[in-house]
Structures are given as C-alpha cells and as structure tokens.
Amino acid sequence: MSTVLVVNSGSSSLKYQLIDLDGGDDRRLASGLIERIGHDDARAVHTTTAHPDGAPFTVDAPVADHDAAFAMMLEAFEQHGPSLAEHAPVAVGHRVVQGGARFVEPTVITELVKINIDELAVLAPLHNPANLAGIVAAQRAFPEVPHVAVFDTAFHQTMPPAAYTYAIDREVAERHRVRRYGFHGTSHRYVSRAAAEFLDEPVEELRMIVLHLGNGASACAVDGGRSVETSMGMTPLEGLVMGTRSGDLDPAVLVHLQRRAGLDVDGIDRLLNSRSGILGLSGHADMRDLESAREAGDEAAALAFEVYAHRIRSYVGAYAAQLGRVDAIVFTAGVGENSASVREAALEGLEGFGVEIDDARNRERRGGARRISTDASRTAVLVVPTDEELEIARQTLATVEA
C-alpha cells in the first residue's frame, strides 16, 4: 500500500489530496479544499473518484480552526468516500514554505523538527505558523503514521553564494539570516524533471528557465537539474509581479513610505504583500479578470499586464546570461499553463536570442506537457503542468521508505 495524504495548510485554508502511488501509475483518490477557516462562512469542497460521476461535494458551515478543518475532512471521507479504512495513508506529507538553510531534504517530522519550523516562522510569518498548525492538527487526526515536511526552499539550497547573498553588511545579514532562500522549489523541481522527460533528454544535461506563474510567481534557472538562481528571496515577496505582491522594488521605497505616507511596518507589509502586484495596479488579482478588463479597453489593466510581462522578460534575459545557454523555457502554474497572451507577451522580441513562439501552438488548448515554440526555435518553449501535491506525495513516500 502506497497511499499518501498530502496537506497544504494555509493561514485560513486547508488543501488536501489522497494519492495512491502504487504500481507507478499515479492515482488521485480524493482532493479537497476547506476555505475561510476561523470564519462563520467557511466552505469545504471534497472531490472523490469513489463517486461515480466525480462531482464535488460542498458543505457551508463554520470551521473554528485547523483541528475542526481536519474533523471536517475526515467526515467528508466518511460520507463521500473513498474509505480511509480501505485506503489508509501510510504517511502524511506536508507542504512547509520556509525551511531556511537547515532543511535541504524532505524530513520526517519530530518534536524537534516542529520546534525548528516554528522558529523559522521569523523568516516566513505569513506561511510557517499556518503550516505548523496544519501539522499539529494532522498529527492529532493521524497519530499512527509518519508525517513528512516537504520544504519549498529545499530545492534552492544548491544556489551558489553569489546568487543567494544580498550585498548588505555581512554581520547584520548573518545575525538575522538575511539571504535569498527561494520558494516554489517543489514545483520547480517537478517541472524541470517533467520537461526533461518530455524532451527525452537527461535532466543532468539540460539548462532551463522555469517560470512558475500562479498567485505567487517565481522564475528559476535550473542547470543540470539543480537550482542555481531563483527570483524569490528571503521571503516570497521578491522577484516577479504577482497577484497581490509587488515583487522587486527599490528598498528605499519602504523608507520613503514610512517617512512620507505615514505607513508603519505592518502597513508596509500589507501594502506589498496584499495590495500590490496586478491587484494594486488594476484592481484585479486574478489574471483572468485582468485579461478581460484589458480586452475591454481598461488602461490600468493594460499597464498591469505590460508590467507583469516586462518583469518576466527581464528575468529570462538575466537567467539566460547566468546559464550561458538555454535549452528550454518552461511555463507552469495557473497563469503559465493557461494564459497564451501572457506567454506571448513575456517572450516577445526574443527571436534574436533564438526564442520563437509558434502562435497556433501557443493558442492551442490542451492538457499535458507540450511545445509551443517553432521547430526553428533554438530554445524549446514548453508548457508543463505542475503538480506540487504529487511531488510531495512521492518525496514523502521515498522519505518514509528510505
């Protein structure tokens, strides 16, 4: 039996998937999302292949905390299947966002590991406390099996010091562990390997740029299967323009706003993490809404779209220079997999560098990995769907079987 429960616990949400990895043929048995934990209008959606038509089940009811969310999840399995007695998970895999410089691999969760995850919350105040709450609740719900933490940062621990070091006072940086850690590593790892498989080449011989464009977004230069540079930094705020996050900006802007706009530290934190990005520029955090507004002639939406694409292009150029050669540029996550116009705009004008998108291939709507570059393009441009949960399940199983 190789069934793994994967848990992605956010501050107000719980996402889960039950995955059966047996026989090499991956099988997703159930998935669910419980949103607005802590609010009266919480909602749970449970989808299961145990049900003949696969339709999702929805429950609207208050959910007090993560313990209550797990109880609700168990209830959904009980009522709608599949039976957890029949498909008992052999392990639970948890997404943990910040593993610092300490965690370079998936790790079986002990009391000491929990203390470390808690302590690392200093470096990820929005994410680690929620991840830990999920772990504690999940251990209560599944006390018999091992729990494994899979860190967003782990894949990027191969970055060289020149890439992860910020040019500030060394002592201050060391004391407060200020450096680039990088995030979305589980996705960058999975996608770079899937891209190599699609190209039918060993990942060790490929140099690629992976563009994970979801709500959060990051670019990663992958050399021979290892991350050598990535756009997110000490926190998931640096780099590309995101749904609600600014990405790069002159750090002096923060000083200026504190002095002149009457914003305190928390106000700035909220501004840059929650009220910036395409939301701040256009009023739309969702790329679909932004695209509709742009098509309807909204100028703020048009500018937000341009800024978004411009930033991606800058990173592609920078990472091409760092890699020295680019065999593939790979788009993934919600925006990367679905938005032909973002892909087109981001790589526009790069023909001189051997990057040429085929318009018809780019516009084609179909699942799975696919090539969207012309046959003449020196660099292959691919769309490769990410699957962070499957990757977490595989790493979790490999860790408990090791």
Ligand SMILES: Nc1ncnc2c1ncn2[C@@H]1O[C@H](COP(=O)(O)OP(=O)(O)O)[C@@H](O)[C@H]1O
């Ligand atoms: N068909 C589509 N066209 C454009 N953008 C899309 C489409 N489908 C999803 N997206 C965008 O993908 C983003 C969410 O990506 P996703 O990877 O699901 O995010 P996350 O996992 O970080 O919550 C949203 O901005 C959404 O608008």
Ligand SMILES: CC(=O)OP(=O)(O)O
């Ligand atoms: C780390 C991070 O930014 O994650 P997400 O894209 O899920 O917000």
Ligand SMILES: [Mg+2]
């Ligand atoms: Mg995501």
